[in-house]
Amino acid sequence: MNPLRQQVMETTAHINPRLNSAVDIGFLTGTGLSQTLSSLKVIWEIDYADLPNFPRTTVESHRGKLVYGSLSGKSILVFQGRFHLYEGYTPRQVTFPIRLMQELKIKTLILNNAAGGINLNFSAGEVMLIRDHINLTGHNPLVGAEEPAWGIRFPDMTRVYDKGLGTLALKAAADNDIILREGLYAGLLGPSLETPAETRFLKAIGGDAVGFSTIMEAIAGVQAGMKILGLSLITNINNPDAPEETTLEAVVETAQNAAEKMNRLLCDVISLI
Numbered sequence: 221m222n223p224l225r226q227q228v229m230e231t232t233a234h235i236n237p238r239l240n241s242a243v244d245i246g247f248l249t250g251t252g253l254s255q256t257l258s259s260l261k262v263i264w265e266i267d268y269a270d271l272p273n274f275p276r277t278t279v280e281s282h283r284g285k286l287v288y289g290s291l292s293g294k295s296i297l298v299f300q301g302r303f304h305l306y307e308g309y310t311p312r313q314v315t316f317p318i319r320l321m322q323e324l325k326i327k328t329l330i331l332n333n334a335a336g337g338i339n340l341n342f343s344a345g346e347v348m349l350i351r352d353h354i355n356l357t358g359h360n361p362l363v364g365a366e367e368p369a370w371g372i373r374f375p376d377m378t379r380v381y382d383k384g385l386g387t388l389a390l391k392a393a394a395d396n397d398i399i400l401r402e403g404l405y406a407g408l409l410g411p412s413l414e415t416p417a418e419t420r421f422l423k424a425i426g427g428d429a430v431g432f433s434t435i436m437e438a439i440a441g442v443q444a445g446m447k448i449l450g451l452s453l454i455t456n457i458n459n460p461d462a463p464e465e466t467t468l469e470a471v472v473e474t475a476q477n478a479a480e481k482m483n484r485l486l487c488d489v490i491s492l493i
């Protein structure tokens with residue numbers, strides 16, 4: 221067993237006795253979005269710092285807390301705060317929460333993030349259903365010594381984001397009068413934001429939104445055989461012909477302002493799962 225799996229197993233052993241039943245859904249939240257499941261009936265919560273072997277979040281806008289609760293009769297583990305490559309974490313550290321969910325036998329994974337809009341039909345504050353992604357980070361969480369217990373060496377990536385969950389998200393959006401865009405998420409390493417030339421490039425290769433997260437977790441989730449729903453909160457629009465400055469503060473503010481909408485959407489999706 222590789223040492224990382226040994227660590228994940230130790231963390232799993234810490235959590236397992238605290239669960240009442242099998243967990244139906246794992247949810248990993250993005251920048252400014254840690255409050256998106258505010259209707260969750262919380263059973264307990266633990267700071268990441270109190271979980272053995274768990275990496276620590278270094279970004280202030282990420283809370284770093286694991287919350288166990290229930291919603292619409294489903295039991296859910298919410299990972300409030302993720303790890304980013306740009307913080308200096310390795311791809312395997314970034315995907316530690318996914319491996320933990322895998323050891324806990326979680327089969328449905330929800331990922332959300334804050335992202336820049338490249339598609340000029342989008343507006344800041346809208347939500348995009350991730351249909352596919354392009355990994356431009358130069359990293360991959362499956363690199364390195366093989367861990368057969370975590371899945372096959374060359375997992376197929378023709379359908380990373382589950383079609384059925386996407387359909388449920390569109391239905392939940394329609395039922396709640398929420399505009400739900402659909403598109404392709406381009407994942408970069410960051411943390412510097414895009415130049416106008418880079419934005420033009422991302423548009424040319426089909427990108428609709430850009431961000432610095434989600435892809436490592438989605439790849440590990442596919443290898444783990446999870447059904448994945450990915451939602452991007454578009455916090456700013458990147459128009460290469462009329463570039464405007466983007467700041468973390470503005471991104472976090474837009475994400476927090478739209479958190480209630482993301483919350484309604486996700487609660488409804490979860491009731492439909």
Ligand code: HPA
Nearest residue numbers: 334335336430431432471
């Ligand atoms: N680029 C990359 N990541 C982001 C952006 C952006 O413009 N906005 C929010 N996250």
